[in-house]
Every structure is written in structure tokens, then in C-alpha cells.
Amino acid sequence: MDDQLAISVRGLRKAYGDTTAVDGVDLTVSRGEVFALLGPNGAGKTTTVEILEGYRRRDAGEVSVLGIDPDHADDQWRTRVGIVLQGTGEFDDLTVAEVVHHFAGFYPAPDDPDKVIDRVGLVDKAKSRTHALSGGQKRRLDVALGIIGRPELLFLDEPTTGFDPEARREFWELIRDLAAAGTTIVLTTHYLDEAEALADRVGVITGGRLVEVAAPARLGNRENALTTVSWRTPTGEVERAESATPTALVGELAARFGGEVPGLTVTRPSLEDIYLRMIGHR
Amino acid sequence: MTTTSRTSATPATTVPGRRLGPVALGLRQGRLELRQFLRSRESVVFTMAFPVVLLLIFASVFGDEIGGGVRFTQYFVTGMIASGLVAVGFQNLAIQIPGERDRGILKRLRGTPMPQWVYFAGKVIMVGVIALVETALLLGTATLFFDLQLPATAARWFTFGWVSLLGITACTLLGIAFSSLAQTGRGASATATPVALILQFISGVFIVFTELPSWMQQVAALFPLKWMCQGLRSVFLPASFAAQEPAGSFELGRVALVLSIWCVLGLVLCLTTFRWTTRRDG
Structure with a gap:
């Protein structure tokens, strides 16, 4: 032992x-x-x-x-x-x-x-x-x-x-x-x-x-999980993308919108999300 | 979690570095049990005061002579002393231990390095002290109010000693054994109390034994209480009363034999059935 x-x-x-x-x-x-x-x-x-x-x-x-x-x-x-x-x-x-x-x-x-x-x-x-x-x-x-x-x-x-x-x-x-x-x-x-x-x-x-x-x-x-980036398109719809390189994506978006990205959120899965997925609640 | 600290008034009971010896462990467990007993109103009233109250009532109401120059009062005192031993040894433990098991106290103790015997030593010390006090109370009440004659010879005191000791030992062991029958702490009182009460009725406590139907006498003769009562009658009633006993004598040899058998049986049941956890604990 x-x-x-x-x-x-x-x-x-x-x-x-x-x-x-x-x-x-x-x-x-x-x-x-x-x-x-x-x-x-x-x-x-x-x-x-x-x-x-x-x-x-x-x-x-x-x-x-x-x-x-x-x-x-x-x-x-x-x-x-x-x-x-x-x-x-x-x-x-x-x-x-x-x-x-x-x-x-x-x-x-x-x-x-x-x-x-x-x-x-x-x-x-x-x-x-x-x-x-x-x-x-x-x-x-x-x-x-x-x-x-x-x-x-x-x-x-x-x-x-x-x-x-x-x-x-x-x-x-x-x-x-x-x-x-x-x-x-x-x-x-x-x-x-x-x-x-x-x-x-x-x-x-x-x-x-x-x-x-x-x-x-x-x-x-969790550390390698994809990060969810979401923002609003000019037509007002919410768009969502999962990315391993969220910083680059946000930079891209900033360039596209010429500054502020409307309704921007960047979310990593919380421990709770991961846990709930593991124990079978989705 | 440090808040402002005040020293507690309780003196340290431990010597760091070495565990207490067996005698100290047993004694402090006994002290704890006694303290717990005396602080519990139900225990004090139900176990200690109840037999005294019963004695006062019955001995006041039924004072007639029952033969051999003996009044029922004297007869009843001996039965009440035996019943007191049943209350302190059997009922007390058969009700208290399931409660402790139910509340997880036993499980908790089992998780400490306390040797198992220490728990039982504590109970035995408690039962022994309470039984002594109880018997003294009953004897005191009976001598004060009902002219009970205390034993006059050393031989009778000796009989009093061994009958009480064998009786309380059997009751204690059976109380511990009985405690494993109860499913819950609350159910324990409902099962132990009727057992004691029925035995009191058929063993010659409330009713003169020889007035009972013979089948009832035979049933009672299987259990310890009848023999405890009979042994105590030999201590407190005139020798001439022996003629009124079913066998025409106090049969002290048989008293010792039956009570010893119950002690052995009780011990075997304790060793084989005692549980530290409830059934739902798996």
C-alpha cells in the first residue's frame, strides 16, 4: 500500500x-x-x-x-x-x-x-x-x-x-x-x-x-470548453458562436461593427453547467 | 470561526498525550449517564417517582390482612421494590437506548475510539445507583407510613442483597437486549411498558400471587419478576408466611436458579443482537 x-x-x-x-x-x-x-x-x-x-x-x-x-x-x-x-x-x-x-x-x-x-x-x-x-x-x-x-x-x-x-x-x-x-x-x-x-x-x-x-x-x-460569444446583428437578431479563441472573435466583431459590438456577451460554461450536464440534466 | 473567546467554566477532564485508563473511562461514562438521567424530567418522574406514588396509593387503599398475620401493605412493598428494579433496569434501558440509537448518539459513539464496553459500563453504573436510590426511597416510604419492618438478621439482609443484585442484573441485560427490538425510539415505550405492566399483574405485585388462576401462575413463573417478588417476600415477611406460597416455601434455591438463567439468556441476547445503528442505516 x-x-x-x-x-x-x-x-x-x-x-x-x-x-x-x-x-x-x-x-x-x-x-x-x-x-x-x-x-x-x-x-x-x-x-x-x-x-x-x-x-x-x-x-x-x-x-x-x-x-x-x-x-x-x-x-x-x-x-x-x-x-x-x-x-x-x-x-x-x-x-x-x-x-x-x-x-x-x-x-x-x-x-x-x-x-x-x-x-x-x-x-x-x-x-x-x-x-x-x-x-x-x-x-x-x-x-x-x-x-x-x-x-x-x-x-x-x-x-x-x-x-x-x-x-x-x-x-x-x-x-x-x-x-x-x-x-x-x-x-x-x-x-x-x-x-x-x-x-x-x-x-x-x-x-x-x-x-x-x-x-x-x-x-x-472546463478549461478547454468552448466559449459562447453572442451579439446582436444590425437586424436585431441574436447571433451566437462557440469559439476556442473568443478574444480573436471579439476583435473580428469589433472590426466588423467599427467599434462597440451591440449586445455582446462572452460566456464560459460555469461549473454548474458542466456539473448538471454530468449528472444528466441538460 | 474565532469570535471573542471566553473561557468556559467546565474544568478540563482530559490529560493530553495519554488516554484515560479503563476505570476512569467507565466512571466518567457512568457520571455522564447519571447526569443525563437526573436532568431528564421524564426519567425522574416515570422511573423514580412512579413506583413510590404507586406504593402510597395501593398501600393506603388495600390494608387488609391476607393471611399468616401479614397485611397486603407489607406484601405490596416487596412487589413494589421488585417492580422498581424492573422500572430502573428493564423499562428505563429498553426505552432510553432505542431513543439514543434513533438520534444517532450510538452511531456517533461507535465512530470514536471509545471501547464498546464503556457505553455499557455507563449504563450499569447509572442503573446501579438509581436502583439503590429507588429501593431506599421505597423502603423509607414503607417504614415511615406503613410500618414495614426492616430485615432484622444479617441472613435476611444477605438474601435481600443477592436477590436484588441478581434481579437488577437480569433486568438490565434484558432491557439492553429488548432495546434492539424497537424499530424507533418512540415505539420503544409502547412495547416495553405493557410487558412490564402485564408481568406486574401476573407476578404477584398488585394481586396476591396465590389468588391468581394456576395457569397464570405458571406463565408468570417463566419470567424473572415472580421470582424477584418471592425472594423479597422471604426477606420482609415473617418466616411463617412461607406456608402461603404456592410451593409452601420461599424456594430461594429456585429463585437463584431462575434469575441466573435469565441473566445468562439476557447476556447472550445482548451480545448477539445489540446494534449501534438503526435498521435504515444498512
Whole structure:
């Protein structure tokens, strides 16, 4: 096994009865990388991640996470892995501080609980009972519990669900800090901007298959995609041309119109256009 | 996510660099469980106060002599102590654990390096402490208001000790085993409560056992509660009352045997059926 790889997956399959949830996924994640698994609901993101976390058993394929098959994971392995599950958890009548302090005790070298509570922005809620937190605040608690053990590898399953835009930006900063400190991060999301903002590489999963893995800027061959140039003809009709050399085309048009080109737009396909095309919406 | 940081009042419970030893892990889990129990109004009212209220009502209404110089009040106290153990061990866990499973607390704990036994140690400590308090409350109420005679000999205290210990152990194990039957946290109460209630009616808690039809006595004899009640009667009722028992004696040997069998059965069920995740988690 390559020591540079945090995760290595080959031919991963998982079915629930007649429904195939994961259908032959191959995947590698390097140490220190931020990898986003992007896909619509029901694409197989959570199943894949929960197999990597050791929660679900696969039907077929080879999986190695930090050099260990998660089906045979032990407590030693779990000290190295942080997990933020999809659902938010409630700890009944315990306070935020109590829960974070308690979880810290499970790890050999935990982070300072009070510092972690601060990091996820729950200082003001440290003494609140967990059931009294808002959805976004519960999610922050989930993240706090995921990072309290100072994991080498952190899984985040749709971490920012329920966050307002500001909270999401703050969360992104936290992830960048963790990544800068060398933590390998695997997150699932259905937010494109999140994948684009955080990930070194994005894997697009749909129908249980990984349709592409690439850096966000290269996804769907985006950098080489043709640019659409449109303008209005003298008769008022909108004309459209796809070009690999849009600058030259615009120059040509400027010469033709003798200056300003009426109704000129130059559009590169957005990540969203490419993504929607990949998951089958056109 | 750094906002102005205030230090939390909660003292650090962790020593960085080395994980807590097994004893410390178990004790702090027990403390957490107790804290959670005492903060939950439903638990305190339903599990702790309810048996005391029942004792006050029944013992006040039905004070007639039932033979052998024993009043129903005395008879009922022994049944209520046994029922209290069922409430604290069986009902409490059979309802609480599915709720924790439903809310994802178990799944989350499973993703940490907490050794699995620590969770159960926490439950056992909680049950043990609450059972002690519960029994003391019932004994206190009965001696104050209903002239219950506390055991006068060491031998009787010893019997009281082992019957209670075997009884609470069987109830705890069966409560944990039963928790895996419930599909949802909400359904758990609807399945566990009737089981306990029916057993109370057929095991000689609310009704003098020998007044029940013999087929009902035979059904009850399959379950632990009848034997717990019988064992406790040998502690609190005059030795002469043994003649009123179905077998003409308190059958302490059989009490020990049946309760031990239920302990073993409960343990086997726990080990084979316990689930950290819900069924929908695959």
C-alpha cells in the first residue's frame, strides 16, 4: 500500500436489496488532500463514505483507509479518523461543553475542548443544552466532535446543511485551517460552490458511479470548453458562436461593427453547467 | 470561526498525550449517564417517582390482612421494590437506548475510539445507583407510613442483597437486549411498558400471587419478576408466611436458579443482537 495515500478504493460495490447504491467506484485520496464527493441526493455519496468510515459493509471491492480495511477497524484506527455524520446528533440534556469535554476523553491526544468550541463558533452556546441548539448550531457541535481528537483524516458528510451563508464561509475557513495543518479531508456535498471553494479534487458521483474526478477548474474539461460569444446583428437578431479563441472573435466583431459590438456577451460554461450536464440534466 | 473567546467554566477532564485508563473511562461514562438521567424530567418522574406514588396509593387503599398475620401493605412493598428494579433496569434501558440509537448518539459513539464496553459500563453504573436510590426511597416510604419492618438478621439482609443484585442484573441485560427490538425510539415505550405492566399483574405485585388462576401462575413463573417478588417476600415477611406460597416455601434455591438463567439468556441476547445503528442505516 502506498504510504502517500490516505484512501484507496477499487471496484467498490454496495447494493440494498435490488437497488445498487454504489456501482464500481475507484478512488484514491492522497494524504493532506481535500477531496469533495459531489453528487445529487441518492447518488451514493453517503453509502460510499460510510463504507470508508467502517459503518457499512461493502459487497465487493478493495478498500484501504489509512492503510487499514475499515471492515476490520479497531479503536486505534478510530483515534486517527474524525467523522461528521450526515444527521445531526442530540445529546439530550447535556450541554455543549459537557459533550465536547466528554468526547475529548476518548482520544489519546485531543485538542483543547474549549478551544475547539471556540473554533466552531459555539462559545456563546457552551453552556446550552444540546437540544436547545438551532440546526446550524447542532451541525457546528457535530464538527467539533469530529475534530476534537485531532484526526489525520476527517470525513464530513454534507457538513454545511442548515448553515446560513456567513456560517458557511466561517466553516470553509475552518476547513482550510485544518487542511493547512495537514489534515486529509473527505467531504460530501451537493453544493458546487462548496466543492469549488474547498477541494483540491472533486469526484462527481451519480447513480452510484464516479463519472469524473478532477480539480474543480478542470472538471468536465472546463478549461478547454468552448466559449459562447453572442451579439446582436444590425437586424436585431441574436447571433451566437462557440469559439476556442473568443478574444480573436471579439476583435473580428469589433472590426466588423467599427467599434462597440451591440449586445455582446462572452460566456464560459460555469461549473454548474458542466456539473448538471454530468449528472444528466441538460 | 474565532469570535471573542471566553473561557468556559467546565474544568478540563482530559490529560493530553495519554488516554484515560479503563476505570476512569467507565466512571466518567457512568457520571455522564447519571447526569443525563437526573436532568431528564421524564426519567425522574416515570422511573423514580412512579413506583413510590404507586406504593402510597395501593398501600393506603388495600390494608387488609391476607393471611399468616401479614397485611397486603407489607406484601405490596416487596412487589413494589421488585417492580422498581424492573422500572430502573428493564423499562428505563429498553426505552432510553432505542431513543439514543434513533438520534444517532450510538452511531456517533461507535465512530470514536471509545471501547464498546464503556457505553455499557455507563449504563450499569447509572442503573446501579438509581436502583439503590429507588429501593431506599421505597423502603423509607414503607417504614415511615406503613410500618414495614426492616430485615432484622444479617441472613435476611444477605438474601435481600443477592436477590436484588441478581434481579437488577437480569433486568438490565434484558432491557439492553429488548432495546434492539424497537424499530424507533418512540415505539420503544409502547412495547416495553405493557410487558412490564402485564408481568406486574401476573407476578404477584398488585394481586396476591396465590389468588391468581394456576395457569397464570405458571406463565408468570417463566419470567424473572415472580421470582424477584418471592425472594423479597422471604426477606420482609415473617418466616411463617412461607406456608402461603404456592410451593409452601420461599424456594430461594429456585429463585437463584431462575434469575441466573435469565441473566445468562439476557447476556447472550445482548451480545448477539445489540446494534449501534438503526435498521435504515444498512
